[in-house]
Amino acid sequence: MRTCRRVIDRAIPALSLIAALSVSGCGSTPEANQTVGNTLTVVTASPPQTLDPAKTAQNNSWLENLAYEPLIVRKSDGTLTPGLAESWSYEGTGNKTFVLKLRPGVTFSDGSPLSAQNVVDHLKYVVSSAGQMAPLLAGCTFTATDPATVTITSPAPNPDFPVMLTQDFIIGGVIGSGGLADPGALGTTTVGAGPYMLDPQQTVAGDHYTYVPNPHYYNAPAVRWRKVVIRVITTPQAVLNALKTGQADVAVGDPSTVAAAKQAGLTVASSLFLWNGVVLADRGGTLAKPLGDVRVRQALNFATDRAAIAKALFGGVGEPAHQVTVPGGYGYDDSLAAAYPYQLDKAKALLAEAGYGGGFTLAVVTPEYQQLHLVAQALAQQWKQIGVDLRITDYANANQYAADAFGGKFPAFMTAFGQIPIWMEGPSLFLPSAAFNPLKYADPALQSRYDEAASSTGDPKTAADRGVVAYLTTQAWFVPVVMTGLPYYARNTVGGIATSPKEPLLSLYEIVPAA
Known part of the structure; x- marks a missing residue:
């Protein structure tokens, strides 16, 4: 979906991102005197x-x-x-x-x-x-x-x-x-x-x-x-x-x-629906061992000054993001609206607990759209303060980015992903079969929450959807940085x-x- 839409972008679907016309004949017939x-x-x-x-x-x-x-x-x-x-x-x-x-x-x-x-x-x-x-x-x-x-x-x-x-x-x-x-x-x-x-x-x-x-x-x-x-x-x-x-x-x-x-x-x-940030894809620590520890993933979130990036790169159109959804979106939890305040001391303490007090090197790939390459550069400067050396591969060609990001060649990649219903988001964003989970990482606890949401209706479904987003947030599978509209x-x-x-x-x- 660009990882937006598409889906979507989706390569950003939203994929991602992602991503019709007024034929909406698709049901309607225009007046005979309408202009062509x-x-x-x-x-x-x-x-x-x-x-x-x-x-x-x-x-x-x-x-x-x-x-x-x-x-x-x-x-x-x-x-x-x-x-x-x-x-x-x-x-x-x-x-x-x-x-x-x-x-x-x-x-x-x-x-x-x-x-x-x-x-x-x-x-x-x-x-x-x-x-x-x-x-x-x-x-x-x-x-x-x-x-x-x-x-x-x-x-x-x-x-x-x-x-x-x-x-x-x-x-x-x-x-x-x-x-x-x-x-x-x-x-x-x-x-x-x-x-x-x-x-x-x-x-x-x-x-x-x-x-x-x-x-x-x-x-x-x-x-x-x-x-x-x-x-x-x-x-x-x-x-x-x-x-x-x-x-x-x-x-x-x-x-x-x-x-x-x-x-x-x-x-x-434009209507608010995208979150821009980092997919920490290597939750098993295969390509980048530190990412296999939830404390490291949480540390990266605490080391991110979202407000500064939103102001510098998205002035007037972006807001700090802490969840993989937006206010009023599927699974949004008000109690997690500021889940990861900017706290360098907290981030350093978590890295030390995980055995990475001296920092580590992390490779990330980014496309050059929706400011993602600039967000990556800003993160490199911010994470440097906790000893994380972010090595950025920047592709102007979106197809090259998609091949590397979704091909599992990098432990992390930048994305702009559009919020979608949780049942649909699973196969796109976080289940083992998802394009945005290229290393096919599986988590039984997350799967259980997803299954509960899929089989629920009404208020129980709303609560179950929030449970999925809350788990992804506390387990820090992602580093959401800014919410925007496309x-x-x-x-x-x-x-x-x-x-x-x-x-x-x-x-x-x-x-x-x-x-």
Whole structure:
């Protein structure tokens, strides 16, 4: 997800991070006199390794959302509305059986029809592809109950199927049968039932991706642009310049340029949902023995002056973070709002107790987005005061960062991760199968808390979710540093730019030509 979104970024999913458009036909038909714009140009910060919805990272979701309409659409106010599915519901008790009723008359861009079996084949392909989101469907069975009904059966309680199958997590965007028959081609082509499809002739991989209307789209009046271009621009200042000079209409921004974007008269939309910081991945002490001791991990947290970093690098858009969530987010615990006050003496005492009074060297890898490389540099200066020598590998190329971070080559890595439901967060962030747990560290006590949260409902679930976050906090699996929102910038050439606490990711589905 960038480790945000994606997921998400997710490589930051949020992954991470992570990471649709106003076709939200996905349920709605616009007025007959609504304007259709010529070209919508949006900017993303990292090039995709693939366009395959089953394999891509969450932070590249925009490139999939244009072509692959999801089964369920999440609007900017957080409400869930029909996409390829007209309706959905759980059957029985325990949140184990989820049923989708498909929209009739839907055709993919290759001319093939949408069917329940097609959706089943798509979901099976997602699992077999072992991409970032595949763990969310691990162990599930998929059945075409009838030509328009899909039943998903989970081996364990799953309260989050409706959210999982929205555009935010990509895998709800169904691949047509033609694409599934030739999966190797999905890396560079699209076979979806969304409002647009990739035009390879107007696309240069890694630089820009051009989408044109899908002639088979079931709700043609909802297509509001004759062309959508997604440009890849990797440096924050260059992104801002592209909007200021009219080369782009919408972009994923960066905390370092928010003030300048506002000064330039751009619309800035952002809702708090990211925590930026360090994943202490080597909890078993395989690559960096000191990290195997909880006292060392806690010491790093106590040695972090979050307020200073928030002020210096995220002035006006960031707040100190102590938990892997945000206020009002899933599992947030008010009692842990300041779990690790800046206390160098406490940090030094913990290191001495663990046998590292003389300090140690720790390698960390970081990308150059969302200020993460600058946060790493600030931590290097702060942790030096307790004898920890932070050796930073800084990648401008997000794909290089993702390969090393998620490939288990470093004991620690920087991330910006978007808060998501705890049940979904486990397979993404902290369970042994999670991408953000590349060394596959398992903790039975954490697993027990996670299982309790997954099987609970109502107030008991809320309490159990807090128990998971509290355990991660006290065991110091991470060093959360700053909470931010993911800023989005837009020119006055467009409307529909909105986010909310329930949907902090900007949806391309709702972007329309300015009135």
